[in-house]
Every structure is written in structure tokens, then in C-alpha cells.
Amino acid sequence: MTSRTPAVETLNLRKVFGGKVAVDSLTLSVGRGEVFGFLGPNGAGKTTAVKMLTGLARPTAGSARILSYPVGAVEAKREIGYLPELFRFHDWLEGYEFLDFHGRLYGMTGQHRRRRIPEALAMVGLAARGKDKLRTYSKGMLQRIGIAQAILNDPRLVFLDEPTSALDPIGRRDVRDLIRQLAASGCTVFLNSHLLGEVEMVCDRVAIVNRGKVVAMGNLSELLSSQTELEAQVGGATPLLLDELEKMAATVALADSTITMSLKDKEMVPLVAEAIVRHGGKIYSLTPRHISLEGLFVSAIEEGER
Amino acid sequence: MNVITVARFTFREALKKKVVLAAGILSVVFLALYALGFHFFVDESARTAAANSNPATYFARQFGVLVMMGLYVVNFFGGLLAIFTAVGTISGEIESGTLHAVVPKPVRRWEIVVGKWLGYAVMLSVYVFGMAWGVMGLAWVQNGYMPSEPLNGSLLMVLVSLLLLSLTFAGSAMFSTVTNGIVVFMLYGIASVGGMVEGMGTIIKSDLLVNIGIITSLLVPSDAIWKAATYFLQPRVFDLIPIPTPFSSVSPPSIPMVVYAAGYCAVVLLGGIRLFQRRDL
Incomplete structure (x- = not known):
């Protein structure tokens, strides 16, 4: 399942906003097919790091590669999915139309979109709500449709930034199952969360960051038995x-x-x-x-x- | 392909905006009132023209003024629509977070900006072109009057709105939505005032005022292009009256200025793309 090159590789990645260091010398490696937990307290730099890896923010220094491509490269973006922490979408669209737009951005053909969109809606439990406007969705449903757009292209790597923050316990269980399903299909999951229980249940490896630096990283079971x-x-x-x-x-x-x-x-x-x-x-x-x-x-x- | 996807999406999104719906309804109201006013004006003119020594020239001047006033309003509406529909096209989407799911897709940032610009450009072009021909068509239906070169004139009116659209896009990549709205609207106002200052300079033969107007036109050439449009749209009898007004021009349009304005659109849009490419979301 794990090929030679890592799915995510960063070397001394750094981001400074107006003199304030958000991410400082972040060096990590995530193997292919892993479920990787990226943990840290609020303000530790987790979201900024993910933004750099998904091309939303430019690193101040250091380098990063995603699926062997330089970060931000269109080739890498074709293979990744991303659920932002603040999931706000164009709410005048219907659920199906929203996924159709994102499918077009991925370059999916009409036939591919017609097959894949109902699948993605079913995977997040929204099969019956595809024709409803997003503005009628609850917060939890918006998070689910956000996950659907992140997995629409059958990604090889998916970044989920706090994917269960708006979900009830049933929804959280569904997302855990989905993460396991993605991992079983060979997809690497980069899970950014501070819900430690969630991470403990699904992650193979974790990195704990504080003040923009990795303070602990490794196999979860080894880390837990090391102390x-x-x-x-x-x-x-x-x-x-x-x-x-x-x-x-x-x-x-x-x-x-x-x-x-x-x-x-x-x-x-x-x-x-x-x-x-x-x-x-x-x-x-x-x-x-x-x-x-x-x-x-x-x-x-x-x-x-x- | 991504450009077309984003353009189609933006066009649909623009049509959903309440500001566009309101502008559409008010524009229809404006055309209806304009048609009514023109109708009564034609009746009144028929009575007063009999006493005039040259009724043909009299009609051309009277109807020409009325059509130019209508087109002036259309040009103003086009400018407002360009600014207020696109004011938050980048900044607003960054502030709301909707771009966060779009930018990580396999789409280049310039494709997002160009696609959005194209979406709005199509909507504005249809609006300005349609409204301009609506005003001219109403005059033609009621008394057979048609400006001298309506196609050239209406195309230049479209250029005015595209120019303001590009400026709004660049501002949206640089400023917050509210700041951008204020800045671009003020620049639009400055351009209009600059055009008036240049006109006054022409009347009183003041090189200083004329130069101030030219510099303003280089900064934001919206008024200069509107003046170029008026030359094509005004009746030729206006050429005999060398007094510039907000609705007329005393000289043929400067081709270099039209080329400059088209280049201005492209350069300003490129500036917006550059700013957006460097911006952290």
C-alpha cells in the first residue's frame, strides 16, 4: 500500500504573517495510504500548514512536496481533496450543482460526474438532499457536502481540516467510517483535528505541533507506549x-x-x-x-x- | 476549459444577485418612463417645430439631446453595475471563505480571475448594449430618429463598463470589499469630474484645465471613452456647436485613447491577477 515517495513531505516549512511566526521549521513526512493525525492546540499553526500544502498560502521559507509534485502544482491538485476548516460554499446552488461545479474544476467528464456525484452524495449520507439548495442545509449537512466535494475526484490524498466539528455523534461515527474506507482504498488522509478521541480511533501516525513546530511525531501506538x-x-x-x-x-x-x-x-x-x-x-x-x-x-x- | 467553467458559474451567480435583479427591474422602469417622456416630447416638438425656420435641424437637435441624455443614464447605470456587482468578487469570497474550496482544485489562480471577469463582462455587455439599443430603439420607433453611428457608440459604452469592471477586479484583489467599493466609485467620480474640467478648459481655452482633464483620463479613462462614444451617438448637427457638455463631444474620438483604454483594461486586470496570485487566503 505504501509506495516509496511520501504523500506529503515538508522540509523546514515556515510561514510568517507580519512578523508573527505561524509555522516554524515544519519538517514531516506522511507515507502513502496512511491516516495521519495533525494535532495541536488552537493557534498552533495547523490550519496555516494545511493552507500551505493545499496552495492557499505561500510558504515564507522551506519546501514541500505533495505526491512528489511541488506544492501548488496543478498535477498535485488534480490528485488531492480538501475540506476547509471554515466550510462556506456558494449557497445559491443545489447540492448536486455544487458538486457538479467542483467536478468540472477537477476536469471530470460529464459521464464521470453523473456517475460519481450520486456516489459521493450517498457516501456522506446526502443522497436524498442533492436537489435542495445549500442555503437550506444545516451546519452538519454543509460539512458533509464539503466532505463530498473533497472526495469527489477519488483523491490519492485528502486533507480534512476539523471534519467533524459540526457533526453530532452519529455524524462523527459516519466520518470515521468514511476515513477508514478511504484508507482501505489506498487514499492518504491528512486529518487536522484537536478532537483527540477521533484521532486516536482512526490515525496510524500523528504529529503534535505547538507554536508552529512539531513537538512529537510517530506511530500512534508506539508514541502511546513510549510514555x-x-x-x-x-x-x-x-x-x-x-x-x-x-x-x-x-x-x-x-x-x-x-x-x-x-x-x-x-x-x-x-x-x-x-x-x-x-x-x-x-x-x-x-x-x-x-x-x-x-x-x-x-x-x-x-x-x-x- | 477552467476559464469557461468559472465564467459560466460567475455569470449564473451574477444573475442570482439581488443587485442585478434590482438593476434589471429599475432599468425596465427607466425604459418605460423614457418611452413615455419621449412620446410626449415628440408631440410637443411637432407643435413648436412649425414656428422654427429649419424644422429638420430643430428635430435632430431636440431628439438628439433626449437620446444622449438617455444614453448618459445607461452609461452611468453600466458603470454602477460594473462596480457594485464585482466589488467583492475576490475579496468577498476570501472573506466568506468560499474560495477556500475552489483554489485547491486543479485550477490556476489566473484562470479564476479571468473566468470571473469574463462572466461579469458578458453580463455587463449584454446589459449596456441592450439598454443602449433599447433607448435608441424607442426613439426610432416613435419618430424614426437614430444616432449617426449607433454600433460604434454602443460598443464604446460597453468598453466603459469593462474598464470599470477591470478596475474593480484589481481593487478586489487588493482591498476589502467595502474599501474597494469606495475607492473605485470615487475614481469613477474623479474621472467624470476630470472630463468636465477638461470641457471647461476647452471652452475658456485654459491649457492647465485641459491638462488636468487629460491626466485624469489617463488615470481612469472611463469619461474619455464615454466622450468618444458620444461623438458617434450624437446627431451631426451637434458638430456645429463647439461647446462640450456631459452628453456630447466637440471632436472625433482619439484612436490612441481608445487603444489606451483597451490596454488599460488588460493591464489593470493583469495587475489584479498578479495581486491575487501573491495573496494568502
């Missing part, structure tokens, strides 16, 4: 103890007598226990567990802030 979340019931925790634990862990949080911390390595658990005892603390329980994506996300962001 350990430790919950310790401790009596007599002193500020000095917490200072020492902060040096050992990416994140440390104290609530009542419970200290929660994320550790790089499970082998650090005995060192944590030793430090607690050395500072006069009493250990009632120590519970190590695999870190959740949320824990990994917070840990990566906070570590990057240091």
Missing part, C-alpha cells in the same frame, strides 16, 4: 519533592494527595518512589499505566513550552 502515566497516592508531599519530580517527569500535577505525572520510561518508577521517600513522603500506592493520547498531547505541549 507512562504514573499515579501516586502520597502523604506529606513538599514543594521540594514536587520540584524534584518536575525534573524527572514531563508533567506533574498534584490534586489532594494524588500526584499524577507522565514519565518517559517505566524504569523511572523506582526513582520516583526513592525521591518521595527521600523527601519524607509516605507512599500509599503507585499505579503506572499507559499514557492516553490526551496525556501524550499535554505532555508534548508542556515539554515543548519549557
Whole structure:
């Protein structure tokens, strides 16, 4: 499924708006057929990065290639689909007409459009609404028709920027199924989201960005097993103890007598226990567990802030 | 192919705009009132012409003035329609986000701009040409009067609206929708005033005023082209009255100015394309 050249490849991609760095030295590689999660807090530069990759914004520096073509090349655009974060469309069109216009822009023949448009409408659950004006659609339906225009050309790479932000739980499940269906057909999915649960359920690999920089990237299961979340019931925790634990862990949080911390390595658990005892603390329980994506996300962001 | 797709889409979109619907209805109302006014004017002129020493010249002058006033209004409507239908053609779509799904398609940015321009250009050309011939046709039906060179004149009127359309497109790639509307409308006004200043300079033989008018014409040649159109549209008896008015011209159109205006359209549109290509969405 994965060919030699990556679907998306960026090298030190940078974007500056009027002195403010939105994306700083973004280097990443997304393999073909992957479902790639691009995560980060609000304002981290995710949407700007996607805009550069889809030709909506020009990089200030660095380079990027999409399906082996330079970013913005018409050849690459022919093979990609894109759902913008702010999905606003020409609402005087009917759903079918809207997809017909985008199909024409893709250069699809009339016969191809007549076959593919009903398929795309059915894939997003709008088969019965193709003759209705977009202005009569709900926000969730607009997001669905936006996804339909993004997959209309059977893309080899699709960028979905927050594709479930307007959807109810059923709609979110439908989109997850659609993403899995796209991946099964060999399409690379670049999923830009801050809904970690969604990402955890569908993504093969993730990159976490903060302040325009990648702070963690890799195979999702490996990343989750690379860190350990430790919950310790401790009596007599002193500020000095917490200072020492902060040096050992990416994140440390104290609530009542419970200290929660994320550790790089499970082998650090005995060192944590030793430090607690050395500072006069009493250990009632120590519970190590695999870190959740949320824990990994917070840990990566906070570590990057240091 | 993409240019045609975008042009067809833009043409359809333009027809859906309320401003176009309102302009269409008001234009029909204008033609109806104009026909009525012309009808009563013809009756009145028939009575007063009998007392005139040269009734043929009298008729030509009277009807010529009336037709030129009608065409002046059509030219003004064409300019307004060019500015206000296309004012947000790029900026408005960037602000609303509708271009975000279009630009990543396999379409070059220049194709989007040229396609949109063509869509509006067809609509404006049909409007201005149709309205100009509507005014002239009403005069012809009622008393057989037809301007001297109606085709050349009406084509130049179309050029005026295309010129303003190109200017509006360039502004839309540079400014927000509201700012663009204000800037282009003011430039249109400045061009009209510049034309009047040049006319006054001609009457009082002031090179300074004439030069101010020429410079204004180079900045925005809409009034200069309208004046060129009036020469073709006014009755030849006007040639004997060397006093320029907003509805008439004292000299034949300058071919270099017409060529300049056509080139101006192209250069300004190219400028708009260049700006749009560099703009982050």
C-alpha cells in the first residue's frame, strides 16, 4: 500500500504573517495510504500548514512536496481533496450543482460526474438532499457536502481540516467510517483535528505541533507506549519533592494527595518512589499505566513550552 | 476549459444577485418612463417645430439631446453595475471563505480571475448594449430618429463598463470589499469630474484645465471613452456647436485613447491577477 515517495513531505516549512511566526521549521513526512493525525492546540499553526500544502498560502521559507509534485502544482491538485476548516460554499446552488461545479474544476467528464456525484452524495449520507439548495442545509449537512466535494475526484490524498466539528455523534461515527474506507482504498488522509478521541480511533501516525513546530511525531501506538502515566497516592508531599519530580517527569500535577505525572520510561518508577521517600513522603500506592493520547498531547505541549 | 467553467458559474451567480435583479427591474422602469417622456416630447416638438425656420435641424437637435441624455443614464447605470456587482468578487469570497474550496482544485489562480471577469463582462455587455439599443430603439420607433453611428457608440459604452469592471477586479484583489467599493466609485467620480474640467478648459481655452482633464483620463479613462462614444451617438448637427457638455463631444474620438483604454483594461486586470496570485487566503 505504501509506495516509496511520501504523500506529503515538508522540509523546514515556515510561514510568517507580519512578523508573527505561524509555522516554524515544519519538517514531516506522511507515507502513502496512511491516516495521519495533525494535532495541536488552537493557534498552533495547523490550519496555516494545511493552507500551505493545499496552495492557499505561500510558504515564507522551506519546501514541500505533495505526491512528489511541488506544492501548488496543478498535477498535485488534480490528485488531492480538501475540506476547509471554515466550510462556506456558494449557497445559491443545489447540492448536486455544487458538486457538479467542483467536478468540472477537477476536469471530470460529464459521464464521470453523473456517475460519481450520486456516489459521493450517498457516501456522506446526502443522497436524498442533492436537489435542495445549500442555503437550506444545516451546519452538519454543509460539512458533509464539503466532505463530498473533497472526495469527489477519488483523491490519492485528502486533507480534512476539523471534519467533524459540526457533526453530532452519529455524524462523527459516519466520518470515521468514511476515513477508514478511504484508507482501505489506498487514499492518504491528512486529518487536522484537536478532537483527540477521533484521532486516536482512526490515525496510524500523528504529529503534535505547538507554536508552529512539531513537538512529537510517530506511530500512534508506539508514541502511546513510549510514555507512562504514573499515579501516586502520597502523604506529606513538599514543594521540594514536587520540584524534584518536575525534573524527572514531563508533567506533574498534584490534586489532594494524588500526584499524577507522565514519565518517559517505566524504569523511572523506582526513582520516583526513592525521591518521595527521600523527601519524607509516605507512599500509599503507585499505579503506572499507559499514557492516553490526551496525556501524550499535554505532555508534548508542556515539554515543548519549557 | 477552467476559464469557461468559472465564467459560466460567475455569470449564473451574477444573475442570482439581488443587485442585478434590482438593476434589471429599475432599468425596465427607466425604459418605460423614457418611452413615455419621449412620446410626449415628440408631440410637443411637432407643435413648436412649425414656428422654427429649419424644422429638420430643430428635430435632430431636440431628439438628439433626449437620446444622449438617455444614453448618459445607461452609461452611468453600466458603470454602477460594473462596480457594485464585482466589488467583492475576490475579496468577498476570501472573506466568506468560499474560495477556500475552489483554489485547491486543479485550477490556476489566473484562470479564476479571468473566468470571473469574463462572466461579469458578458453580463455587463449584454446589459449596456441592450439598454443602449433599447433607448435608441424607442426613439426610432416613435419618430424614426437614430444616432449617426449607433454600433460604434454602443460598443464604446460597453468598453466603459469593462474598464470599470477591470478596475474593480484589481481593487478586489487588493482591498476589502467595502474599501474597494469606495475607492473605485470615487475614481469613477474623479474621472467624470476630470472630463468636465477638461470641457471647461476647452471652452475658456485654459491649457492647465485641459491638462488636468487629460491626466485624469489617463488615470481612469472611463469619461474619455464615454466622450468618444458620444461623438458617434450624437446627431451631426451637434458638430456645429463647439461647446462640450456631459452628453456630447466637440471632436472625433482619439484612436490612441481608445487603444489606451483597451490596454488599460488588460493591464489593470493583469495587475489584479498578479495581486491575487501573491495573496494568502
